[in-house]
Amino acid sequence: MKIQYIKYALLTTVFALGSCSDDYLETIPTNQTSPENVFKTTETIAMAINGLAKIMTTQHIGQGYNGEGTIKLYFGEYPGNNFRKDVSASIANLENIENTNSSLNAYPWHYYYMLITNANEIIAKVDGADGPANDKKYLKAQALAYRSFAYTMLVQIYGNRWIDSNNGETKSVVLRLSPSDSKELPLSPLKDVYTQIYKDLDLAIQLFNESAYKRDATKNYFIDASVAHAIYARAALNRQDYTVALKEAGLAKKDYPLMSTTAYKAGFANPTSEWIWSSYGAADEQLHYFSYGAYMGYNSNAGAVRNTPSRISKEFFETLSDSDIRKGLFIDPTGYPVADYNEDTGLTVTKSQFNKDIRAKYPDIQGDAKTAAYMQVKVKNNVNPGVMHLNHFRSSEMFLIEAEALHFLGRDGESAKVLEALTKGSGRDVNYTCTKVGKDLFNEIVKYRGIELWGEGFDWFDYKRWNLTIEKKMGSQGGNASPTFAKTFTPEMNNKWTWRIPKAESDYNPNI
Template sequence: MKNINYIKVLFAGVLLLASCKKDYLETLPTDSVSTPTVFETTKNAKLAVNGLAKMMTQQYLGSQGFNGEGTIKMYYGNYPGNNFFVNLSGWADIINANYNQNLTSIYLYYPWYYYYKIIGNANQIVVSIDGAEGPAVEKEFIKAQALTFRAYSYMMLAQIYGNRWKDSNNGQTGGLVLRTDVSTGDMPLSTLGQTYDLIYKDLNDAIALYESSKLDRESDKNFQVNEDVAYAIYARAALNKQDYVNAEKYAVLARKNYKLMSNADYKNGFSTPNGEWIWSSYGASDETLYFYSFQSYIAYNSTASAVRTTPKCISRELFDKIPTTDVRRDLFLDPKGEAYTTATGVAGTAMKARAFKLFPDLQATAVPFAYMNFKFKANDIPGIGHVNHFRASEMYLIEAEAKFFQNKAASEVQGVLNALNATSGRDVNYVCTKTGTDLLNEIKLYRAVELWGEGFDWFDMKRWGDTIVRKDFASGGNFLTSLVTTIKPEDKNKWTWSIPLRESDYNKGLE
């Protein structure tokens, strides 16, 4: 196969034209200049790094549904999980994980294509920045940022196309094609262990460069990466690898500059960075994908039909586990005994009226559902908003889980959960006294509650090796009949997506 632009590192033409009137995501027009010009100065190279951030909110593959990182969260994290319901029977194959081994499926291909596109551009920055004209500290900072993007991309690929660590024979199963330069030739598959070795090395190198440069991102540019983002990626990667010592260490480091948000911020729509957000993607009215942005698929007030007619809902079983004193319960439409259609969840007259009274910015044509989410709210129409990738809350939860699996005192784990839930004000009545398996289940419960809709559901279930069990209304759940299923850890190729045919056809090193 000669058409290899899906993996080939074509730096010129991949990053985007400057289109923002502000300088938030100003990027060098690399479709009209040569690579040497891009790296002629550190000023130009900074724009190339901005291009990496822009790639996370761009449409791909000629499909309006593929919108960068938002698609990863929705199609690969939310839809196939255990706690996220949407009335889309036609999406049963995605939601029920039936494409994991369909080598020609665009859904199997998309994450590979998307993340390797970021990796290819990051590689060009890494290998070229040393020759740019400009202060040495700026070159160090830029290289650190590129390494951070690369580590993040390989971590996400490893979660999708690699086995869960407990099934990997300590990292001996297949990993990824580890490209670290601008070559596009044949290359064999590395092991999962080698993949995590590279992720760790990139993050260690990035952290060292951040520290030697003594530079940081600008305070109002949460879309840029910095040392804190590298710490957060390290924490999540280490958790995936069951490296609990490093998971705890870097989770604590990642959140040290970020306070848990107030309840007012919690109810503010999850579309604007606040003091808890460690890293996000930029999204404003002058930088939008219109009806195909992440918020257009999930924000309750969006004008997109994807929300108005099929709002995104929490699973009934998870909702019922949220205490009535918890602010997070208010982010979903509690039926409160009012009628709704038990085949789909469409709200009856009384519940519909209450939904519009509680949330008057619902679109007039919106169809409320029992358990629909009001967590995500667009800042502007049709679905404008920043997209969060890491929050301090996740770091608390990583710390708690890492402490648990290191067999640290139950009181230490309980203290972290109490800080997240009670001290923060999310639920002032919360007190954790659980131990043993009950304590682990408590961590899992509050990961599901705290991070709902942010793209963690399926990834967490895979990492733990837990069974997905979805039920219909008659059985105590709220899923459509076509989405009711049980998926065990050993099913669906152990939840591991196969390497796309477009890669193996091109890359003879995989033979």
Template sequence: MKKYINRLFIGALVAGASLLVFSCSSDYLNTAPTDSIGTGDAVGTTDNAMKALNGIAKIMTTQQYYFGGGFCGENNIMIQYESYPSENYNYNYYANGWAPIFNQTFHNRTNSIYDAYAWYYYYTIIGNANTIICNIDAAEGSDSEKNFIKASALTFRAYAFEKLTHYYCWRWQDSNNGASQGLVLRLDESTGSMPYSTLAETYTQIYKDLDDAISLFQQSGFDRENGKVWIPNINVAHAVYARAALTKQDYGKALSEAKLAREGYPLMNNTDYQNGFCNPTSEWLFGSFGSSQENNWYWSYGTQYA
């Protein structure tokens, strides 16, 4: 009896091994995950790369729930890191418990989400932009499309670096001519430890990204679709350049770049002005704008983030 049981066991193993070999050889188990996508697919063609570029823009209106209510992209940055601490913002008396946030006390605590959020948010944009920048040259598609997409990703990266200098670096006038600590200039898809660059090196990289972007925009002959203000074009690159030059106190460069940024984008008329600022007008160069179906729903806090 034992002999027959052993034969049955061995036979079952052989049958199982045959099934395994057959399954593997037919790629039966070789399926792609449904919650992520590989670089080859994301940037394998210019059509997909354009979708990936649009995904970076979507980050700017995405609610990062790990950090809690209200941490939902660019509008949170503008409110909590720029509007609240300014001398022009006046909050309701009933909310005086928010004083540590208004005075940016929380922003100086290394274990606080208010200190960490802007770093997380802008390096998420940088990481996604790097994937496009490092892989778009090998994508299927026309050179004109690839040049536009790469230029737009470079503009996203420069924009993120420029914004980070406001929140984590000394002002240029306090930096010993740029010798103070700058940012971690991650320019590829690596994830390992990297040292800080100086502030001068940071601005040099921002300028380089924008010079490269402007050159590629010009070579592409493309522009974004009308109304899609969330995709950077050459005007946005000039605008980011103007901001960076202004904060670096490079005033001549800031003026020349600002003039180039405004070309083709006239000031809004009186009717548009009186309709408010929640929809794109002729002035809009760049904005994290979607549609009436896309909003920040239960994290909008009404008048705070309307």
């Protein structure tokens, strides 16, 4: 095993442990090299790029924070509209948005600026490294893509939704673009951050094309031009720049056909034909009980799964067609007496027929794990407690971006056809047709984005972007939220769902 050098953001330089699976994340032993030597050759810079990939699946600032997986669950799903999990009211109920001392408040800032600071070092120094010119181009392109991805995620959390930003004039995050930048930088207007994201991605795509870089088909964790286009599409959608979003989504998905229904039901643990970018996962590259899979995989032996299974909201589930295979990825209580399960938590009675039938159908559920109505069986682990590849972009998301962009560009007929291509054309629901227009079509996009991307980290981000109310109801109200979580969040609440800048940054940076 080797020790990976990583220059961390903000206050300090530290070293992160990294093991090796074949050539995955080949790292630099810190007892054999200086920080200057990291950027000496294209070979060592390639190792630094791998370090960026490793940051996305590494534990940061404390237990339970697991790179990108934490963003997906703590920020994207737990506080969202369609996800139910009876853990941490402070997370699910948005209690820390304005608490600048909270570790939850600080985590995305720390994590994404860690990516940005490391990417900045590579961008600044790769041109001066020894090695082939083409290698320098695609390594720089990857670093630019990482930086643009990090800023895209940061502004969704710490920036206003675009419609609340006075056309991008409101302040958002700090634009750190060079290792030589002063620490004392002010917050930048939201529009300036998006301008930089676009600029980075334009250059990254240019460099990928000039270098003719082709990612090894088995290495989905590397970034190529398709990934850059996917980041571009997501950023443009958040900025309500629908023409750009439509164009970039089409470019991102063109080499990633939608997966088969068999692959769709296989557990979302391994790259399929439609995975554009993911993080690597193997038994010797894992975070054990603090990984995304240890919180989500229905077959996990982790306490976070055994005690509190993840569920879909009852209200949302009941809107889905019985012919849609995605509805079948959740435990349907239809036909079982209410006495067999708790209407709020969904938890089944141990000796009930409902519990027995769930276990018979899914024998890989741990013997001491609780089962529940509306429990998800979409995501499962390859190896316990949480080993799996972690998806970041799928071509399905690109279809949905196209549908939304077309709708807001006034092209509802084309938008409906995209929804049909995603749902009927892929076999996900062979009976699906769409003839809706206007507000009805928008609601259809909301619905199908909700079921297609459920559990993958989009829910809260989408509701914030759409300026829609999140409403969670108890069983007595027709829902399945536990009383602690049965709350309504309107778009103007909690600083308009805009996280405050962490105290760790304002203490460090006098211009905040």
